[in-house]
Amino acid sequence: MDEVAKAVEECARSAKRAAPSLAAASEQAIDAALDSMAQRLLTHREEILAANEADVVKSRADGMSAGLLDRLTITPERLDGMAEQLRLLAGAPHQERTIEVSTLDGGLRLIERRRPVGVIGANYEARPNVTVDVASQLVKSRNGGVLRTGSAALGSAQRLVETVIAPALTEEAINADVIQLVPRVEREAAAALVRLPSLVPLVILRGSGESTRALATEAAIHGVGTLAHADGGGVLYIDEAADEAKVCDLVSASLDRLGVCNRLNLLLIHDNVHDAMWPSISAALAERGVTPSLAPHEHAIGYEWALDSDHEATVTVARVAALAEAVEIANDKTSGLAAGIATESETAAEAFFDGYTGTGVFWNAPTRLLDGFKLLAVPETGINLDNVPGPRGPVTYTDLYVRQYAVLPA
Known part of the structure; x- marks a missing residue:
C-alpha cells in the first residue's frame, strides 16, 4: 500500500475506533459541543483568518481564478455566519431514534430505528468552510468522519480542526478522533477514500463535475455509496x-x-x-x-x-x-x-x-x-441531485442515517 492510501486508511480506522464515543453521547453533550465550536470560531478568529489568508495568498500566486479564490476566502463576515449556523444547528431538534410503525399479527410491534452510518467520508476542494459544515452535520447525526480537502484549503482546514472542532468535542468527553482530516494533499487521497467500504461505507463528494463523477464511478466499483454534488447551474x-x-x-x-x-x-x-x-x-x-x-x-x-x-x-x-x-x-x-x-x-x-x-x-x-442554510436553517453537506429514492436536494444531518426494522413483543 502506498503512503497516501495508508494515511487515508489510518484516518478511517481512527474515526471508526472513536465512533462509539459519539454514538453514545447524550443529545445535550452533542449540542454543547456544537455551541462550543461556534464560540471557538469567534475566540480564535484572528488565527483562523490568518491561516486562511496564507492559503489565499499562496493560491493567488499559483494563479487561482477569482471565482475559486472567492470560495477559498473566509471573510470576517463569513466566519460570523459559520458561527451562527453552528448555533442554529445546536438548537435544531435531534432525529427521533425510534418510530412506531404498526402492530403485526400476534400482537408484535414493528419499530423503525434510525442508526448512524458509522463513518462518513467527505471530499471537497477549495472551500474551507465545508470543513465545519460537514463536521458539524456528522457530529449532530452521530457519525464519524474522514475529511479530505486539497492543498489550497488544507492550512485553513487544519486550523479549524485543531482550534475549533477537536477541542469542542473533547470538552464534552467525546473522542475528538471521531473527526479526521486527511493530512495529504495528493489527489490520490480522494481515490483512496472511496475504496474503503468496510471502514467508510458512504462518501460525500463535492467539487468540479468531471473529477466528482470519476470519484463516484470509482466508489461504485469498490462498493462505496456516495452523495455526489458534481454539477450545478x-x-x-x-x-x-x-x-x-x-x-x-x-x-x-x-x-x-x-x-x-x-x-x-x-x-x-x-x-x-x-x-x-x-x-x-x-x-x-x-x-x-x-x-x-x-x-x-x-x-x-x-x-x-x-x-x-x-x-x-x-x-x-x-x-x-x-x-x-x-x-x-x-x-x-x-x-x-x-x-x-x-x-x-x-x-x-x-x-x-x-x-x-x-x-x-x-x-x-x-x-x-x-x-x-437558506432553506432549512441548518448547514448542508452538499446538494444531491440523484433521481432515485433517498436524500435529494440539500443534504443535512436529518438524512445521514440508515434504517433498521425491529420487531418486538407488545
Missing part, C-alpha cells in the same frame, strides 16, 4: 407574463456570487417579451459585471460557467417560443439542480412546477435559495 425562465422590474431584481439577486453552483447560469426568455425586456435585463447583467453568451452558442446550452475559471462572469441567454420549450431545456440540457420561472401567471407557474423534474423549483425567487 441555476436556470431562470422569463415568461411572457413576467413583471420586468421583478425580472431585473431576480437576475441581480441570482448573480451576487459567481463561483457557486446555484447562481444563475442559463437565462431563457420568451420570444414575446425578449425584445422589450432585453435592454433592462442586459443592464442588470452589466451591473453585476456579467457578460451574456448569446446565440449561436459555441458551447452546450447548459454549460456551467461557475466551473470555468476563465469565464465565470458569463450567463448563457437563449430565446424560447413557449413555456414547454423552457421546461424541456431545463430538464434535458442542464444538471437538474434548480430552475425558476418569472411570471405573474399562476397557471404558468403551476405548469412550470409540474413539468420541471429537477431538485429545486422556484417562482419569482432566485435559485440561490437552494442551499441548506
Whole structure:
C-alpha cells in the first residue's frame, strides 16, 4: 500500500475506533459541543483568518481564478455566519431514534430505528468552510468522519480542526478522533477514500463535475455509496407574463456570487417579451459585471460557467417560443439542480412546477435559495441531485442515517 492510501486508511480506522464515543453521547453533550465550536470560531478568529489568508495568498500566486479564490476566502463576515449556523444547528431538534410503525399479527410491534452510518467520508476542494459544515452535520447525526480537502484549503482546514472542532468535542468527553482530516494533499487521497467500504461505507463528494463523477464511478466499483454534488447551474425562465422590474431584481439577486453552483447560469426568455425586456435585463447583467453568451452558442446550452475559471462572469441567454420549450431545456440540457420561472401567471407557474423534474423549483425567487442554510436553517453537506429514492436536494444531518426494522413483543 502506498503512503497516501495508508494515511487515508489510518484516518478511517481512527474515526471508526472513536465512533462509539459519539454514538453514545447524550443529545445535550452533542449540542454543547456544537455551541462550543461556534464560540471557538469567534475566540480564535484572528488565527483562523490568518491561516486562511496564507492559503489565499499562496493560491493567488499559483494563479487561482477569482471565482475559486472567492470560495477559498473566509471573510470576517463569513466566519460570523459559520458561527451562527453552528448555533442554529445546536438548537435544531435531534432525529427521533425510534418510530412506531404498526402492530403485526400476534400482537408484535414493528419499530423503525434510525442508526448512524458509522463513518462518513467527505471530499471537497477549495472551500474551507465545508470543513465545519460537514463536521458539524456528522457530529449532530452521530457519525464519524474522514475529511479530505486539497492543498489550497488544507492550512485553513487544519486550523479549524485543531482550534475549533477537536477541542469542542473533547470538552464534552467525546473522542475528538471521531473527526479526521486527511493530512495529504495528493489527489490520490480522494481515490483512496472511496475504496474503503468496510471502514467508510458512504462518501460525500463535492467539487468540479468531471473529477466528482470519476470519484463516484470509482466508489461504485469498490462498493462505496456516495452523495455526489458534481454539477450545478441555476436556470431562470422569463415568461411572457413576467413583471420586468421583478425580472431585473431576480437576475441581480441570482448573480451576487459567481463561483457557486446555484447562481444563475442559463437565462431563457420568451420570444414575446425578449425584445422589450432585453435592454433592462442586459443592464442588470452589466451591473453585476456579467457578460451574456448569446446565440449561436459555441458551447452546450447548459454549460456551467461557475466551473470555468476563465469565464465565470458569463450567463448563457437563449430565446424560447413557449413555456414547454423552457421546461424541456431545463430538464434535458442542464444538471437538474434548480430552475425558476418569472411570471405573474399562476397557471404558468403551476405548469412550470409540474413539468420541471429537477431538485429545486422556484417562482419569482432566485435559485440561490437552494442551499441548506437558506432553506432549512441548518448547514448542508452538499446538494444531491440523484433521481432515485433517498436524500435529494440539500443534504443535512436529518438524512445521514440508515434504517433498521425491529420487531418486538407488545
